[in-house]
Amino acid sequence: MSDPASPWTLARRAARLNPSTIREILKLTELPGIISLAGGLPAPESFPVEAMAEASARVLRDQPREALQYAASEGFGPLREWLSAQLARDGLKADPARILVTTGSQQGLDLVGKVLVDPGSRVAVEQPTYLGALQAFAPFEPEFQPLACDDEGPLPEAFAAARGARMAYLLPNFQNPSGRSIPAARREAIVAQAAAHGVPIVEDNPYGELWYDEAPPPPLSAAAGEGAVYLGSFSKVLAPGLRLGFVVAPAALFPKLLQAKQAADLHTPGFNQRVAYEVVRDGFLDTHLPAVRARYKRQRDAMQAALQAHLPAGCRWQKPHGGMFFWVELPPAVDATALLPRAVEAGVAYVPGAPFFSDGGRSDCLRLSFVTVTPERIDEGVRALAGVIAQALDTRKAA
Ligand SMILES: Cc1ncc(COP(=O)(O)O)c(C=O)c1O
Known part of the structure; x- marks a missing residue:
């Protein structure tokens, strides 16, 4: 009022x-x-405090002025190269030039919403889905379209009704909140159906490394190619306070996401990116x-x-x-x-x-x-x- x-x-x-x-x-x-x-929240006992302390000291000793200066909006080059190599291990080929470092993957969701959603645009979402994504997309005034789901995630046949949606927002690994994962065969069927109906996929994967029985199958984006955006995060593998995430974007979206990123916060803190890189570069994970x-x-x-x-x-x-x-x-x-x-x-x-x-x-x-x-x-x-x-x-x- x-x-x-x-x-x-x-x-x-x-x-x-x-x-x-x-x-x-x-x-x-x-x-x-x-x-x-x-x-x-992740368990604070899992945060690599010592490794972070040593890495911070090294960055401040060896590259203090670079780390404290404004930096490139795309992100720290060596970190993007490292991410590309890491994603290749999971079956996702990601050109470092298409990796945008973001201030948490939550910012990735905001940027994707900004670039893709007009008032009234349809956004297909799982039932249930990550509340933070609903909150990130909501200000762009989408019409959320529920995708029918079972214990293995969205039903491939649900994508026919999503034709014309600006994106399907999907969480294939240990979903927040349901904990469910999409098995390999269902992933293939979803990618095929999404492509057949022209529905682009936004894949959010902050939990993929937290597996307790066996490593998950390759991401949807590995098969969907230019038809998918992939979001990742350091929050659950290092610490959420770093606010470090990343987006792997297709050629059609990368420049716009980069411009939206520039307008939002110029760049993700260079100091944090360099410290994280120092921690992970030699196989710490x-x-x-x-x-x-x-x-x-x-x-x-x-x-x-x-x-x-x-x-x-x-x-x-x-x-x-x-x-x-x-x-x-x-x-x-x-x-x-x-x-x-x-x-x-x-x-x-x-x-x-x-x-x-x-x-x-x-x-x-x-x-x-x-x-x-x-x-x-x-x-x-x-x-x-x-x-x-x-x-x-x-x-x-x-x-
Ligand atoms: C599914 C999902 N996506 C994104 C995020 C945001 O993570 P980040 O800390 O990288 O911003 C979370 C945080 O819990 C999440 O559960």
């Missing part, structure tokens, strides 16, 4: 910027004594990532065991093979949003599922994170959650 005493008139797009539900919930979880399974995977796998297994032991019949979930999240579907008509205050009273917090649906669709599901809580506390938290769900079921039966 406009205030007649105020000289400020907000842009229409500002009305579409809303407080992040997750941030609001995270505030709740900071209350003392709450076991928070709500967070989306080959020892660091297995340690992170081993830590998270223990926690993933603890959560799987706790869910099996405690959740009442009628709850449904899939064990994720990587990433940070379990997605629990509750028995019909148990509302996860309505249940949250009772769960917090019982000492446990989670994120209700509804905001992850572009149409606000389903409230009978919730997201649990396992990476920042010890196995013992995971068991305690899941037990408390199970009690609250069981109580809701009893109340429903009695009604």
Whole structure:
């Protein structure tokens, strides 16, 4: 509502910027004594503090003036070369000249939205999907088009209805929030159907390196070529505070994304890029990532065991093979949003599922994170959650 005493008139797009539900919930979880399974943050114990300290000192000693100067909007050349070599290991051929370093992959989402979406443009999204992407695209006023999904991700036949969409935003590895992954055969079918119906793919892959059972199949972008944009991030492999991500863009988009990047923040901090490069250049991740995977796998297994032991019949979930999240579907008509205050009273917090649906669709599901809580506390938290769900079921039966 406009205030007649105020000289400020907000842009229409500002009305579409809303407080992040997750941030609001995270505030709740900071209350003392709450076991928070709500967070989306990596475990701080996994941050390579020593390696970062040494690399920062080296950068300040050997290249201080370059590191502290304005820099190229595309990103630090050696880091882009390293990324290209790294992506080749995952099966994605990426010319360093088409890699744009971004200030977190969240900025990549904003730039992609800016360059591709007009008011009313259709953007096809998974159900559920990453809330932060819905928030990044929303100010450009798209019409979100839900893609029908099952436990293996979007159905290939769903792409026919997406013909004419400016993009399909897809998360093939250990999706946030559902934890699901798209198997190799489904990936091939999706790429074929997306190409057949002229739907470009925006592939977001911040969790691909966090696998606990086996490495994921090659990215969609490997097969989709010029029909895909690929987004990656250092947040889950080094540390999110670096705010380092990247976009691999087709020739048709790279110049526009670069211009949007220039207008947004000129460039991603050169100091951070050089420090990250110093950390990773000589194979650091080959020892660091297995340690992170081993830590998270223990926690993933603890959560799987706790869910099996405690959740009442009628709850449904899939064990994720990587990433940070379990997605629990509750028995019909148990509302996860309505249940949250009772769960917090019982000492446990989670994120209700509804905001992850572009149409606000389903409230009978919730997201649990396992990476920042010890196995013992995971068991305690899941037990408390199970009690609250069981109580809701009893109340429903009695009604
Ligand atoms: C699916 C997904 N995409 C993008 C991001 C943003 O990551 P970054 O820290 O690289 O901006 C996140 C963060 O949690 C995410 O879960």
